Amino acid sequence: MTHPRPLQVCLSFDFDAMSVWGGSFGQFSPTAVSRGEFGARVAVPRLLALLAREAAPATFFIPGHTIDTYPGLCREVLAAGHEVGHHGYFHEGPVDLAEDEERRVLERGLLAMEENLDGYRPAGYRSPAWDLSPNTVRLLREYGFAYDSSMMAQDFEPYWCRTGDRMPTDRGFEFGPETDLVEVPVSWALDDFVQIEYVYAPSLLLPGAVGPEEAERRWLADMDFAAAEVPGGVFTVTFHPQVIGRGARIRVVESLIHHAREIGAELTTVGEVARDWAGRAPGPATQPSVE
Numbered sequence: 001m002t003h004p005r006p007l008q009v010c011l012s013f014d015f016d017a018m019s020v021w022g023g024s025f026g027q028f029s030p031t032a033v034s035r036g037e038f039g040a041r042v043a044v045p046r047l048l049a050l051l052a053r054e055a056a057p058a059t060f061f062i063p064g065h066t067i068d069t070y071p072g073l074c075r076e077v078l079a080a081g082h083e084v085g086h087h088g089y090f091h092e093g094p095v096d097l098a099e100d101e102e103r104r105v106l107e108r109g110l111l112a113m114e115e116n117l118d119g120y121r122p123a124g125y126r127s128p129a130w131d132l133s134p135n136t137v138r139l140l141r142e143y144g145f146a147y148d149s150s151m152m153a154q155d156f157e158p159y160w161c162r163t164g165d166r167m168p169t170d171r172g173f174e175f176g177p178e179t180d181l182v183e184v185p186v187s188w189a190l191d192d193f194v195q196i197e198y199v200y201a202p203s204l205l206l207p208g209a210v211g212p213e214e215a216e217r218r219w220l221a222d223m224d225f226a227a228a229e230v231p232g233g234v235f236t237v238t239f240h241p242q243v244i245g246r247g248a249r250i251r252v253v254e255s256l257i258h259h260a261r262e263i264g265a266e267l268t269t270v271g272e273v274a275r276d277w278a279g280r281a282p283g284p285a286t287q288p289s290v291e
Contacts (some may be wrong), residue, residue, distance in 0.1 A: 007227040007265040008273050010184070010236040011051075011058040011253065012149070014126065015044060015077075016091055017242070019065040023091030024129055025199065035242055040070045043245025048080055050250060054257045059270040061087035061126040061149075064112030071116035078117060083269040085124040085149070086110065095131040102133055106143055123271045126150050130186060137161045140181055147182040147274035149236065154185045156226040156233035158277040160284045178284035182274040184236060190219060191238045196249070216252045220259055227263050234273045235265070 018036035021027045051058055060077050062084055067074045078084055088094070089108040097105065113120045125140050127150040140148055140161075148161055161183045164176025188194050195215040198208035210218075219237055226235045237256065244253060260267055 005232060005266055007223075007230070007232075007260075007263070008234045008268050008276070009223065009256070009260040009265045010234060010268060010270045010273060011056060011239065011256070012126075012236055012270055013044075013047065013058060013060045013239045013241055013244075014087060015039065015060050015062045015066055015074075015241055016087070016128075017063075017066040017069060019063045019089075019091035020128075020240075023063075023065075023088070024093070039240070039242030039245065040066070040073055043241035043250075044073055044077070046245050046250060047241055047253065048076060050254060051082070052080060054254070056257050056267050057082060057269050057272075059083040059085055059124070061085040061124075063087045063091050063128070064089040064109035065091070067109075067112040067116050075117060078120065083124070083271045084113070084117065084120060084122055085126055085270065086113075086122045086145070087126050088128040091128040093129045093131045094127060094133045094136055097133060099133075099135045099139075102135055103139060106139060110143070123147060124149060124184075124274065126186075130188075134165075137163050137179060137181055141179055145181065146278070147184055147271065149184040149186055149270050151183050152185055152187055153183070155187060155222075156185075156230040156235055158182050158184050158234060158273065158281070160281075180278075180284055182278050184234060184270050184273055184277075186236055186238055190222065190236065192243045192249075192252075193238075193240050197240075197243045212249045212252050216255055219252075219256060223256070223259060223265070224263065227265060234277075235260075236270065236273075 017040050018033050021032040021036050086109050089105050094102045123146040125145050125148050130150045160178040161181040162176045162178050166174040195210045223235050226233050
């Protein structure tokens with residue numbers, strides 16, 4: 001497979017607004033809700049202005065609840081030339097959902113886009129909390145998605161998603177066959193929420209122990225590694241507007257944009273990466289992997 005570019009850099013934003021607090025953290029208090037509101041009231045307009053100033057494309061993964069709550073702002077994201085991906089409805093992770101429930105969540109998120117974003121149909125999906133059910137890949141293919149961005153079997157290279165994996169406890173892992181759904185991988189190490197945002201919820205504590213400057217140092221180091229060691233690869237960083245858009249933290253986004261250009265990387269959307277990679281990669285294997 002040829003590598004026409006040294007590195008593709010994707011700035012992705014999970015625009016969860018209030019849904020992450022109720023859907024993932026189980027918090028509905030006015031203070032918790034206000035943290036999500038900040039993402040829409042202040043952070044997204046601030047980020048859109050920065051991205052416009054830098055002429056930098058981005059991908060916004062948006063739950064249907066956010067689209068229903070802030071349809072005008074979500075239309076602004078599209079009007080600015082950015083990609084929008086599916087991110088559940090109320091930030092509900094699919095891993096514990098029955099198949100019919102997961103299907104309803106997918107359809108409800110799609111309906112929110114259709115009704116509020118002039119019939120927009122997303123190419124990509126990112127699971128809330130980056131966790132998939134055994135049915136997710138099959139359902140994404142059924143609903144016409146081109147890519148997922150929720151898994152971590154590579155760090156800086158896309159790959160084909162599989163279905164039918166099995167993990168017996170009394171013998172080795174059983175790999176299912178590859179599909180034509182592209183995986184654009186993510187990493188908790190390249191996520192701002194777990195690095196720098198404080199969250200306390202029953203059975204969960206995110207201490208926010210890493211300062212923005214330390215997170216920035218780590219992310220730039222990984223970008224440099226990807227550029228040097230993974231020709232033609234992709235560096236995908238995940239931001240949350242309510243986290244990275246608060247105060248001086250937004251300078252981290254600016255720094256990553258500037259550094260990407262300094263090393264000759266291309267800023268692009270997750271969807272463009274998936275399309276580019278699928279067009280030049282060997283097709284999915286018809287037999288399960290045995291490696």
